[in-house]
Amino acid sequence: MQLKRQAVALMAFLLLGSNVAVQAQEKKLELSVEKIMRDPKWIGTAPSNVFWSEDGKKIYFSWNPDGNREDSLYSVNAEGKNLQKVSPQERRSLPSPRGEYNRAETKKVYERNGDIFIYDIKSGKAQQVTNTVERESNPDFTFDEQEVVFMKDGNLFAWSISNGQTKQLTDFRKGRKPADEGKSAQREWLKEQQLALLQIVRDRKESQDAAELQQKKEAPNRPKEIYIEDKIVSSVDLGPDERFISYQLITRPKNAKVAIVPNFVTASGYTEDINTRTKVGDAQTTSEFFVYDTQRDSTYAITMKDVAGIDEQPAYLKSKKAGATEGEAKKQQMRATSIYGPVWSKDGKHAVVVARSEDNKDRWILELDPATGKLTVLDRQRDEAWINGPGIGYGTGDIGWMPDNKRVWFHSEENGYSHLYTVDVSSGQKKALTSGKFEVSDVRMSDSGKYFYFKANKVHPGEQHFYRMPVNGGELTQLTSMTGAHEVSLSPDEKNLAIRYSFSNKPWELYVMDNKKGAKPKQVTESLTDEFKSYNWREPEVISFKASDGADVYARIYQPKNPTPNGPAVVFVHGAGYLQNAHKWWSSYFREYMFHNFLADQGYTVLDIDYRGSAGYGRDVRTGIYQFMGGKDLSDHVDGAKMLVDKYKVDPKRIGIYGGSYGGFITLMAMFTEPDVFAAGAALRSVTDWAHYNHGYTSNILNTPQTDSLAYAKSSPIYYAEGLKGALLIAHGMVDTNVHFQDVVRLTQRLIELGKDNWELAVYPVENHGFTEPASWTDEYKRIYKLFEENLKEKK
Incomplete structure (x- = not known):
């Protein structure tokens, strides 16, 4: 009897477990576009x-x-x-x-x-x-x-x-010095005549001068009046001995034309204009660097005229125009620059500034003598494409002083990757502290001055770990170990780490850990909702393949659970150009990540490529698009499509492509110039003509339209629209202040004039460049999915 009761209880327990399993299975999230594109709070909010x-x-x-x-x-x-x-x-x-x-x-x-x-x-x-x-x-x-x-x-x-x-x-x-306003030889002559002829004028002038002198004696510490006209003061800095004050004067161009974006959906009921930005090649803001010597009560400009390389023109330009005189040629060679800083040594004895040429081909690290205004070159970085990279950026970049107050540390891509260097301000001796085929970023020195801490992708281009290194170089100690990315905040006593960590299918969570190699991190937060966790989110495999020119290209691949031969595929193109997405941490493109899981559930193989121009892979990848966007960055996608056919047995006639911003641009180039590779494409918030984009981004890569028109013609989809064969969806926000709606309006007219009828335009009246409304995201991605279903799936 006892055995029977045990058997019945066991059967009941198994049945109960079976029911629980069935209920859990019933509760498993079934992906749909509508569910994915809801307010992101449905996922959970990361710390x-x-x-x-x-x-x-x-x-x-x-x-x-x-x-x-x-x-x-x-x-x-x-x-x-x-x-x-x-x-x-x-x-x-x-x-x-x-x-x-x-x-x-x-x-x-x-x-x-x-x-x-x-x-x-x-x-x-x-x-x-x-x-x-x-x-x-x-x-x-x-x-x-x-x-x-x-x-x-x-x-x-x-x-x-x-x-x-x-x-x-x-x-x-603001304004001009009163004594200088309207100053002319004729007016000065009249003043001198009055003083010479009339005693009353002389007496009053002497009284005024005496009063001003007495005022100065009674208030000797009043600062000098510095008239800046209509310029803007920036980066004011007081030197260690409080004698020198440095500052920038920013001049905004008066003749630049600002583009306007109409806003149609407004509270007033009227269309309202939004002033946005100039277009590439238009007049730009300029800056000057000054020192105010309080001891001498005088100001003077710090200039680059005697700095080596200041007159070296970019390779794409000729240094002289035919028939120019020597003086005219020299004038052409003097390039405009911006000076940033200063950065003072902790003992207050030395100052360095960072200078950048306006064309962004040169970056100098310079010692500044504020008493004389003399600049001494400590390091010059030259790139015929453009200067950038982790720790370098577009301004001062990451820079500081070593504990000995004699050496400066900074970033350089001299060896092809952004690494940490020092230079001695006395001897000029330079030393690389890190090296290898990886990038160093987010550098800080320990308070003790014994170590550097930084992030690096040394283990794999798609992983970011936190490292400690002796301040004079040496072994890199990897402090984090979990596969993915780590955003680390060091405690004030440097004994503990607060870490934001994520993996490719696990959003960011907060961890704490001892600042020791091999220490075990402890998870603090649990942010994900039960609904999100109920779906088995894919861990996309990070792969690499050889491009047609031999370069290694990294990508993420999403596959159906049971892939069938000759199935459909979609290639995703990330935005921003200089951005990394084929990595092992939670993507900023989280909606697209979820959409790719959905597509894989529907039988699609999805490829997400870090094409030429992407971040994380060093200088040659970063600048691989110089003077030709839509060149190697597009051929990487064509090579990726070939790899899908050869390795993953995808049907070459059923490959689609989509992306937003730069990804939309590549999609248009793919559909117009490689129509036999991609059967359908969705171009979202796309640049269609680079001559209409902003100056700061575009001029680095393509120079300016008036100096390098061929680069713009080669790189702009609007010139290739006649090549469209496959099905094209264009989607754009109407109040996009980054890539203006005008871009797709002009392309629309071009497609109409070419007689193309295999395309459609979806507009979003209240959306800027980055969509915010769930309804807009949902509508856009339902259209994308419909495009792929109708053009990439086999007709039944």
Whole structure:
């Protein structure tokens, strides 16, 4: 009898387990476009904006596990325990995560809501320095740490920590100096005549001069009046000895034409114009760099005229025009530059600036002598394509001083990848601290000055790990180990790491870990909803294939569970050009990632390529599109399509392509110039003519239309529209202030005039470049899916 009862109980348990399994199976998420493109909160909201408390006891971050309207501030202790929402009272008492520290890191100065505060880290108390209607910004300690300097109304001020007095250090004034207004030889002659002829004029002039002299004696510390005309003051910096103040003057072009984007859906009921930007090749903003010597009460410009390479023209231009005189040729050779900085050594004895040519072919690291204005070249980086890369960017870039105050560290792509270098300001000796076929980014030096910390993709181009390295170079210690990407925030005492980590099918979560090799990370947050977790999201395989020119191209592949020979395929093209998406962490293209899972469920093989021009692979890949967008970047997709046929047995007649922004541009080029490779394409928010895009991005890659018109003709889809054979969907937001709606309007007219009828245009009246409304995302991707279903699936 006992055995019978046990058998019945076991059967009941098995039946119950079977029912639970069936219910779980019934609850499994069935993907659809409508479900994927909902408000992203259905996935769960990842933690973001991670920062440590000033005493290193807590980690703060933004999070929204309850799916509220907005994120809230949460905290957890350094061991990853006591996770809780921060009270409004505690939140208000926290100093800003951004700010500047004194050398001992016992005090921090920061801006909040336009006022300046100074925070004592030991006591945890903040003192309000300013409380005004005007905004004060950019606070910092002076070199002797006796004052706090800040900007207000375009001028530099200093607040004394000891007595609370505030003094003005600069007096920048709009307009021209009154004595210079309307100055002419004829008017000067009349003034001199009056002084010579009339005693009353002489007497009054002497009285005025005496009064001004007395005023200066009574207020000897008033800063010099510096008239800036209609220019904009920027990057004001007080030198360590408080003698020199450097600054930039920005000049906006007066004759530049700004493009207008009409906004049709408005609260007023009227069409309203949005001023956006100029187009590539139009007049651009320029800058000048000055030093104000308070001791001599004079200002002077720092110029690049004697710097080696300043007159070296880009290879695509001739240095002289035929028939030009020597003087005219020299004038043509003087290139415009921008100077950034200075960056002062911690002992206050040396300053370096970074200069960049306007054509972005050159970057110089220069020592500045502020007393003489002399610039000494420490390093020159030259690229006939354009200067960029991790830690280099388009401004100052990542740069700092070594502990000996004699060497400067910086990034360079000299060996083909962005690596860390030092240069001695006395000897000019340069040394590479890192090397290899990987990139270094997000560099910071430890407070002790013993180590560098940084991210690098040394293990694999599609993985980002956190490393520690001795400050003078040597072995790289890999501190993180989980496959994927790590965004690391180091604790103030450098003993712990707060890590935002993700994998290709796992969105970002917060972890804590000891700052030791081999330490085990502990997960703090669990952000995903049950609905999202109910689907078995694919882990796309990161593969590589050989391009037709022998280059290695990386990609992600999504496959159906049971792929059939001669099935359909879709190639996705990421946007931005210089961006990486064939990696092993959670993609910023998360909607597209989910859509690719959906397509794979419907029998499609999906390929996502990091084409030429993408980030993460060094200089040659980055600049592989120079003077020809739609060249190697497109041929990489053609080679990828061939690989799909050869390796994954895809039907060569049933391959589609789609992407947004730069991805939309490549889609158009593919449909117009490779019509026998791609049967259907969806071009979203696409550039159709690069002569109509912005200057900062386009001029680096294609130069300017008036100097390199062939590059623009080769690279712009509108010139190739007659090649369209397959089915094309064009989708664009009507208030796109980045890639203007005008781009597709012009292409539409071109297609009409060519008599093409195998295309359609979907417009989104309230969307900018990046769509925000779930309804728009849903409509767009339903159209994309329909396009592929009708043109890539076998007709039944």
